[in-house]
Amino acid sequence: MRFLFFTDDHKRGTSPENRTDNFPVTLVHKLKEVVEIAQEYEVDYILHGGDFFDVPAPAISVCADFLEVYQQFSVPLFTIPGNHDLFGHNTATLPRTMLGFIARLGIVRLVGREPIYLEKNGLRVQLSGQGYHFEMDRREPQLDYVVQKKDCDYAIHMVHGMLLQRSIYPGAIYTLIEQIWDTEADFTLLGHNHLGFPDTEKDGKYFLNPGALVRLSNHQHEIKRPIQVLIIDFSGSSPTYEKVRLKSAAPGEDVLDRSRLEEAAFREQKLAGYLAEVKAAGSYERTDVRVLLQEIAAAEKMSPAVIDEALRRISLAEEAISLGEDKV
Ligand SMILES: [Mn+2]
Incomplete structure (x- = not known):
């Protein structure tokens, strides 16, 4: 049994400001x-691995060109949000999103914590997934990243979360691979961190993130990294995997505007200065409304019901804004 994994293709109808090419056309070619590759292997x-679309409710005209390509896959596709x-990072909104809609039509299949079992030639593979949610990388990592194997030969678990090999800057929200060594999944496959991380193996268990299928930012590492998909093969005596680079992906230098990169570096410096001033003035370290909510909730010891209601209203507000309504 063989799998092809890729992640974060962020289907959208416009080109991000750093890109010099026509992003939607390039993405159709990549897909x-x-x-x-799926046919060849x-x-x-x-x-x-999630971020199937760049926004929760893209225009139908945007989706059509991409979904037409997805329908050329001759085998089922499983994904996570x-x-x-x-x-608003709120799982409860899924039925109102385009991903929820196409899952309902059967164009993709959503996989959750409840595993599904895939069988071929007497081999049984357990597949589970954990989509993004408000508490990802903030709550106990076991709840999102760790799974148990049951009645199967191999297990795959997909997560859309910020799993990393080593610590980054203080205050960043992430989970370290070493925190989830006890998972029984043979392959833990990650989306969300577009840069990916070096392949990690421990006791025959693999933790892999091949990186996003698209380059959205003009970060130095984003320009240099390969654009690739992952093939996992369970047909031999032990599992193997390989990464296949896309020929249709242009080098980062060709599609990301360097003048904008320099401008961005200048802006980042200005922003860093501004943030340092804000930090000096108060204790709020973030401007993300959900992170602010969490900080306030902790400080005020808010009840879960109040937090849920606040999250629900934030999601409704974001939904209304995305639909062009400025009043909530
Ligand atoms: Mn993403």
């Missing part, structure tokens, strides 16, 4: 190549 299933797929 067609992914379809060809004779995979049985496609796995997608990324933060970009949900209104």
